[in-house]
Amino acid sequence: MRTYKLVITIVVYFLIHTCMGQEISFTLDSIHQLPGKDYEKLEAYHKLFDLHEKNKDYTQLGSDAHQVGRWLFYKEKKWKEALSVTEIAIDARKKAVPFNPEMLKRSYHNHSLFNIINGRHSEGIKSLKKLLAVKGSDYNHDKAYDLIGNSYRILGDPHQALEYQLLAFKYYDPVKDKRYIISNHINTAISYKNIGDPKSYDQAIIHLLAADSLNSTMEKYSIHEDYAINNNLGDMYFQQQQEETESINKSIIHFEKAMVLAKKMNNTRNLAQVNFNLGMIYGKSDPVLAQDFFEKASSYTKNNRRAAYLIPKIYRGLGQAAFGQENYSETHEYFRKAFSVYFNKEIQHSNWLPSKQELELTYFRDKSVFLELLKLKALAYLEQAKKENDTISYQNAIRTVKAADVFTDQVMKENLSYRSKLTWRSSTSQMYAIGLEACYELNDIETAFFFMEKNKALLLTQEVIKNNINLPGDILQRKKRLENNVIRQQRRFTNASDTKKDSISAVVLAQKEILRQFKDSLSSIYPSYSNTTINPEILSLTRVKPMKDETIIQYIIAESIALTVPQTFGITITDNDTHFFKVNNPKKLLDNIYDLRKRLDQPFRTPTDISFYKEVAYELYNQLFPEKVKKLLKNKKVTIVPDRQLSFIPFEALVTDKGIGTYLIENTEISYIYSLSFQKENTGINRQHENEFLGVAPINFTNGLSTLSKSKDEIDTAQKYYQGLSLLNEQAVKENFMEQARKYKILHLATHADASDSIAPWIAFHDSKLTVDEINISKTNAELVVLSACNTSLGEITHGEGVLSLARGFFASGANTVIPSLWSTNDKTTATITSNFYKNLSDGKTKSEALRLAKLDYLKSNTDAEASPYYWAPLILIGDTTTLIPATSYWILLVGITAIILVFLTFYFIMNKKKVKNS
Numbered sequence: 014m015r016t017y018k019l020v021i022t023i024v025v026y027f028l029i030h031t032c033m034g035q036e037i038s039f040t041l042d043s044i045h046q047l048p049g050k051d052y053e054k055l056e057a058y059h060k061l062f063d064l065h066e067k068n069k070d071y072t073q074l075g076s077d078a079h080q081v082g083r084w085l086f087y088k089e090k091k092w093k094e095a096l097s098v099t100e101i102a103i104d105a106r107k108k109a110v111p112f113n114p115e116m117l118k119r120s121y122h123n124h125s126l127f128n129i130i131n132g133r134h135s136e137g138i139k140s141l142k143k144l145l146a147v148k149g150s151d152y153n154h155d156k157a158y159d160l161i162g163n164s165y166r167i168l169g170d171p172h173q174a175l176e177y178q179l180l181a182f183k184y185y186d187p188v189k190d191k192r193y194i195i196s197n198h199i200n201t202a203i204s205y206k207n208i209g210d211p212k213s214y215d216q217a218i219i220h221l222l223a224a225d226s227l228n229s230t231m232e233k234y235s236i237h238e239d240y241a242i243n244n245n246l247g248d249m250y251f252q253q254q255q256e257e258t259e260s261i262n263k264s265i266i267h268f269e270k271a272m273v274l275a276k277k278m279n280n281t282r283n284l285a286q287v288n289f290n291l292g293m294i295y296g297k298s299d300p301v302l303a304q305d306f307f308e309k310a311s312s313y314t315k316n317n318r319r320a321a322y323l324i325p326k327i328y329r330g331l332g333q334a335a336f337g338q339e340n341y342s343e344t345h346e347y348f349r350k351a352f353s354v355y356f357n358k359e360i361q362h363s364n365w366l367p368s369k370q371e372l373e374l375t376y377f378r379d380k381s382v383f384l385e386l387l388k389l390k391a392l393a394y395l396e397q398a399k400k401e402n403d404t405i406s407y408q409n410a411i412r413t414v415k416a417a418d419v420f421t422d423q424v425m426k427e428n429l430s431y432r433s434k435l436t437w438r439s440s441t442s443q444m445y446a447i448g449l450e451a452c453y454e455l456n457d458i459e460t461a462f463f464f465m466e467k468n469k470a471l472l473l474t475q476e477v478i479k480n481n482i483n484l485p486g487d488i489l490q491r492k493k494r495l496e497n498n499v500i501r502q503q504r505r506f507t508n509a510s511d512t513k514k515d516s517i518s519a520v521v522l523a524q525k526e527i528l529r530q531f532k533d534s535l536s537s538i539y540p541s542y543s544n545t546t547i548n549p550e551i552l553s554l555t556r557v558k559p560m561k562d563e564t565i566i567q568y569i570i571a572e573s574i575a576l577t578v579p580q581t582f583g584i585t586i587t588d589n590d591t592h593f594f595k596v597n598n599p600k601k602l603l604d605n606i607y608d609l610r611k612r613l614d615q616p617f618r619t620p621t622d623i624s625f626y627k628e629v630a631y632e633l634y635n636q637l638f639p640e641k642v643k644k645l646l647k648n649k650k651v652t653i654v655p656d657r658q659l660s661f662i663p664f665e666a667l668v669t670d671k672g673i674g675t676y677l678i679e680n681t682e683i684s685y686i687y688s689l690s691f692q693k694e695n696t697g698i699n700r701q702h703e704n705e706f707l708g709v710a711p712i713n714f715t716n717g718l719s720t721l722s723k724s725k726d727e728i729d730t731a732q733k734y735y736q737g738l739s740l741l742n743e744q745a746v747k748e749n750f751m752e753q754a755r756k757y758k759i760l761h762l763a764t765h766a767d768a769s770d771s772i773a774p775w776i777a778f779h780d781s782k783l784t785v786d787e788i789n790i791s792k793t794n795a796e797l798v799v800l801s802a803c804n805t806s807l808g809e810i811t812h813g814e815g816v817l818s819l820a821r822g823f824f825a826s827g828a829n830t831v832i833p834s835l836w837s838t839n840d841k842t843t844a845t846i847t848s849n850f851y852k853n854l855s856d857g858k859t860k861s862e863a864l865r866l867a868k869l870d871y872l873k874s875n876t877d878a879e880a881s882p883y884y885w886a887p888l889i890l891i892g893d894t895t896t897l898i899p900a901t902s903y904w905i906l907l908v909g910i911t912a913i914i915l916v917f918l919t920f921y922f923i924m925n926k927k928k929v930k931n932s
Contacts, residue, residue, distance in 0.1 A: 442813030706737030
């Protein structure tokens with residue numbers, strides 16, 4: 014080290030004359046040329062940096078530190094030291110005069126690469142986003158968006174990955190950057206594949222074909238890109254339709270092309286990959302051939318560090334091939350080997366499963382692949398148990414599902430986009446289906462209940478918890494303003510022409526990043542806010558305590574294998590009993606749901622319509638309620654926890670007696686909840702309001718929607734019982750509603766809506782539409798929301814979470830109870846039913862009883878076509894069912910009690926006076 018100190022002293026003179034440009038200094042080069050490694054010269058380099066700092070020569074400090082970082086990382090693999098030195102370069106280049114944005118971006122770029130290459134993708138993303146935030150230059154924006162997208166893909170967030178990958182295309186030069194564009198097409202395709210639905214597979218294939226077309230126009234043909242394109246096309250066609258021969262044949266053709274290319278390159282990693290892929294294709298149809306491909310793949314991974322990531326996947330494939338041959342002991346032996354690789358230890362027992370701590374501490378290159386391993390292991394245990402009638406294997410299947418549940422919880426704690434969290438919820442839903450089958454065979458009701466609860470409204474519960482943390486008012490206002498900025502730019506993007514979408518998408522991402530940074534800052538200042546990334550508490554079965562006259566029925570619809578008919582299970586809970594049942598003939602159940610739903614969309618027109626309706630509604634009643642369950646319905650308050658397609662039908666309209674056409678509502682009071690765990694969390698919110706009732710009826714609309722002439726009647730009638738404010742006609746604009754909503758206990762919206770809008774579900778106001786995203790971020794905290802509008806309980810079905818409806822949006826905003834509609838309502842009938850509902854509610858009836866009585870009253874007053882469920886059944890009650898007495902009633906009650914007390918006291922004093930007088 015003394016030599017380097019001496020060198021510094023000798024060359025101080027030259028420092029004064031060092032060029033102020035972007036080249037490294039003479040002094041730095043002199044130190045670098047000395048014998049030894051740069052890592053050993055760090056003390057000398059830092060002395061040089063200190064001199065630059067002392068002279069305020071930030072331009073030269075930035076250049077020298079930037080270069081030392083490169084040497085340390087690329088030549089000597091000292092990534093921690095390289096990061097530290099590059100951070101010095103970044104700080105210096107921020108201070109340099111004149112400021113050079115391109116130089117600062119170069120240092121941010123290196124800082125990100127050093128992190129990403131070492132698997133620190135989250136840190137790399139932070140540096141790249143700082144690069145993008147530097148104003149004055151678009152330098153490296155193309156590669157930054159590309160790298161951010163690829164990092165999000167690796168982190169298991171395909172939706173966020175796509176936002177950046179698609180934007181990178183805008184910045185790449187279509188002539189100079191063809192090679193980068195080809196690579197980005199390939200990575201974009203992989204992100205689409207990781208979403209895992211048919212539309213995404215189609216998009217993946219489009220990008221790969223675009224890459225193939227570009228590659229064919231390159232002056233210098235790239236065999237590496239050609240391999241990547243064909244290998245991924247093979248995978249996409251296989252994933253697209255695993256059961257269709259045509260897609261399988263296309264897949265094999267592309268894999269065989271990839272095999273030829275890999276052999277030409279003599280690339281053992283690629284040979285391992287394509288053999289593995291061919292093994293996966295033949296896994297079901299020819300397990301012996303599949304095993305052969307897997308063993309070939311394994312041979313190429315020996316002494317090949319670059320192919321090491323394939324080893325646990327190959328063991329998984331070999332296990333899957335053994336599973337196809339019903340060789341269960343061999344299946345679990347291969348899975349044991351896969352676990353040994355993942356957790357870097359020799360595992361002795363084939364029934365071994367990782368602990369929670371091991372799952373937390375282990376790095377997984379591809380989390381979805383590891384979840385698939387757990388799923389296959391659970392499925393193998395399940396099939397083994399069925400074949401061998403083995404209780405232990407059923408128990409092992411449940412253990413494996415629980416391990417997968419813990420693993421998914423760890424993933425969900427990460428900073429994933431909302432859509433990617435939904436993708437993970439969907440993947441885990443298949444695991445719960447496996448677990449439920451095992452629970453059913455063992456009659457393990459408590460664990461089955463846990464799986465059912467975990468499969469519903471988990472993300473909604475997280476939203477509700479986060480939205481109700483007591484943050485200061487100015488913080489909440491800023492948060493809402495930033496959230497609205499994102500929504501505003503997203504709306505601009507949706508409505509923009511194709512030529513303008515690219516520029517707006519960059520603005521969307523910038524606004525999202527500002528919001529993310531703000532939320533991150535809240536986590537450090539308000540720890541309770543950061544704690545909301547923890548998965549909500551799941552209510553245990555033992556803590557569910559129904560009243561004596563109450564029955565809770567929880568359903569789940571889930572498939573253990575994609576593209577197969579889902580199974581349906583149910584649990585009934587009363588004050589003294591629980592019952593676990595399985596719905597027979599699941600395909601017929603789904604057919605009946607679709608049939609009933611179609612018949613509910615229009616009134617009866619002929620006796621044949623009535624007959625067909627009774628037939629399907631009665632059959633569905635028998636499927637959903639086994640004989641033992643039917644006995645728990647009559648004269649009871651029944652809470653239904655539906656799932657997926659069951660969320661689209663009103664159970665009240667099921668027929669309990671086909672002969673006379675008795676509806677279930679005639680003997681049973683029915684309400685709905687998303688999950689018992691969500692309900693517990695939601696009812697615990699402290700809701701405070703200044704006023705009682707806010708009614709909104711635009712009646713006429715500026716955007717061409719049809720007039721709702723009877724909607725005013727709903728508001729006027731409600732205000733006979735609940736005092737408040739009416740927003741009618743031109744007053745019923747979105748801004749007025751958003752400003753007033755949080756002040757009122759009851760919100761009633763009599764308007765148009767479309768929850769099935771694929772871009773943004775909405776509710777119409779006189780001037781514009783309120784989207785579900787805007788509802789989600791508003792904080793209404795209403796006790797009751799009545800959505801007297803079309804289809805407000807419909808929406809996208811997300812497996813493992815529920816229906817993304819407008820009703821759900823109001824729950825996210827803090828509502829305690831929502832009454833939405835399941836189809837387009839008749840405004841005259843709705844006005845009648847809601848009028849009676851408010852009357853019953855004001856008389857002290859519970860919300861669910863008030864709605865039931867209003868529907869029954871309508872049924873008694875109408876016959877034939879007018880008594881069709883189309884008219885009376887669309888409104889359902891979700892959430893809290895308790896009473897909601899008008900404030901005026903409380904005063905009357907208080908006055909009455911006071912009067913009684915005064916009369917009693919007067920009587921007491923008079924009688925007491927007489928006694929004294931007589932004595």
